Amino acid sequence: MKLAYYPGCVSRSTGREMDVSTRIVCAALGIALQALEDWNCCGATHVPNELVSVGLAARNLAQTDLPIMTSCSICYSNLRSAALAMEDPQVRAKVNAVLTKKYSGAQIRHALDVILEVLEKNAELIAIPLKDLKVAPYYGCLLTRPKGGIDQPEFPTILEKLIKTLQAEPLDFRLKTFCCGGPIFMPQVQAAEDIAFLILKEAKKAGAEVIVTVCPLCHLMLDAKQKALEQRHGEKIGIPVLYVTQLVGIALGLEPDELGLEMNAVSPMPMVKKACERMAQEA
Amino acid sequence: MAADEEFKQEVLRLAGPEAQTCIQCGTCSASCPTAHLMKPSIRRLVKHCLEGEKEKALRNDTIWLCTSCQLCTVRCPRGIRPKAVVAALKELAEREKIKGKDQAYEELFQRQIKDYGRIAEIPLAGEFLLVFPQGALQSMELGLELAPKGKIKLAVEKIRGRDEVRRIMEELGKG
Numbered sequence: 001m002k003l004a005y006y007p008g009c010v011s012r013s014t015g016r017e018m019d020v021s022t023r024i025v026c027a028a029l030g031i032a033l034q035a036l037e038d039w040n041c042c043g044a045t046h047v048p049n050e051l052v053s054v055g056l057a058a059r060n061l062a063q064t065d066l067p068i069m070t071s072c073s074i075c076y077s078n079l080r081s082a083a084l085a086m087e088d089p090q091v092r093a094k095v096n097a098v099l100t101k102k103y104s105g106a107q108i109r110h111a112l113d114v115i116l117e118v119l120e121k122n123a124e125l126i127a128i129p130l131k132d133l134k135v136a137p138y139y140g141c142l143l144t145r146p147k148g149g150i151d152q153p154e155f156p157t158i159l160e161k162l163i164k165t166l167q168a169e170p171l172d173f174r175l176k177t178f179c180c181g182g183p184i185f186m187p188q189v190q191a192a193e194d195i196a197f198l199i200l201k202e203a204k205k206a207g208a209e210v211i212v213t214v215c216p217l218c219h220l221m222l223d224a225k226q227k228a229l230e231q232r233h234g235e236k237i238g239i240p241v242l243y244v245t246q247l248v249g250i251a252l253g254l255e256p257d258e259l260g261l262e263m264n265a266v267s268p269m270p271m272v273k274k275a276c277e278r279m280a281q282e283a
Numbered sequence: 284m285a286a287d288e289e290f291k292q293e294v295l296r297l298a299g300p301e302a303q304t305c306i307q308c309g310t311c312s313a314s315c316p317t318a319h320l321m322k323p324s325i326r327r328l329v330k331h332c333l334e335g336e337k338e339k340a341l342r343n344d345t346i347w348l349c350t351s352c353q354l355c356t357v358r359c360p361r362g363i364r365p366k367a368v369v370a371a372l373k374e375l376a377e378r379e380k381i382k383g384k385d386q387a388y389e390e391l392f393q394r395q396i397k398d399y400g401r402i403a404e405i406p407l408a409g410e411f412l413l414v415f416p417q418g419a420l421q422s423m424e425l426g427l428e429l430a431p432k433g434k435i436k437l438a439v440e441k442i443r444g445r446d447e448v449r450r451i452m453e454e455l456g457k458g
Binding site for chain 1: 297316317320347348349350351352353354356357358367369370371373374377384385387388389392393395396400401402403404405408411415417418421422424425428429432433434435436440442443444447448450451452454455456458
């Protein structure tokens, strides 16, 4: 399988482990990623003018004939929204009038569904089955919105399916599609942090050993902010938060440094060790 | 004050005419992750727009508490996109030159896209905090968490197609 890879802006800084683990996991699964030529920001959630937002995303879509894969839910949602909007001939004409390379259709995929597709056919690639590992599947908001993407917006199950493929146990996680607050975390810090803490508390209540995310902003809110939130609320959470690509990488037997595990704020290493010990006991 | 029909029509043009069919059921408010902080609620915000209450619709924190999560939008039984109503109001607030920290953040974000083609997160946060330091403590905590992990990148990446990106923002932003 060959795909164009759209890493998104955070892959350069706060979301580096997402990028590192995406590349290595895809390589291990035989998914060839071609860097998307001269890609630009998708606009994230900060370009209110819809036509501009469509134009920014469409410029990326017009750079390749290959299907485009991203591991960021915000990018995924924006690229999809643009492709949907470009079905309107009037919108397409307006946007194409300013694009250098013209848009003529695109296929957009999230790393989650690409990886699941390959793993379901190649279960023998799982070197360390994550047996009995209790995983909170956290979708966040934009992976399934707008409608018509990777899964239904109301009760998606694709992440649970992947977790089961790795032989881990997906928990019934009530707030799995509740927004993490990330998009407003700079100007509305209090509101955003309150939501993030609510999600962390819920994961703890559900008995999660690890939370898995599919978006770098969710990851930042739940992982990098976790310690500060614990201190502010006087309550220990202590749950590692992994990108879906990191969790898959662990099961594939890739090394911690290959997956950027040392870049996580809450160390996932005790959890990784436990998973390896469980496997050794079974053997 | 008389209803501002022109304002109402501009919201409908930007957010879609289906917004007129709102039945005020409140599904949007019930779905919103920041509803508890919003005054007016997202439901009432739509009502203000349809009643041409321009000032009430534009001068509030509600539009800036929206996380753009789109749960309201996938759930609305009338097929309205409340998130698009919020986006329309953000744009109209910009046209009216209503200033504040949230508007400043969006402006900085869009200026980076215009100038570089990409976002450089750390310089963006730094520039914002220089003007609005209220969240500096939380950002510093976050910085201390990210720095030892090699996740603080100060350098800015510029794409080759910056002229094209600028054209997208300027030309498409007119209509």
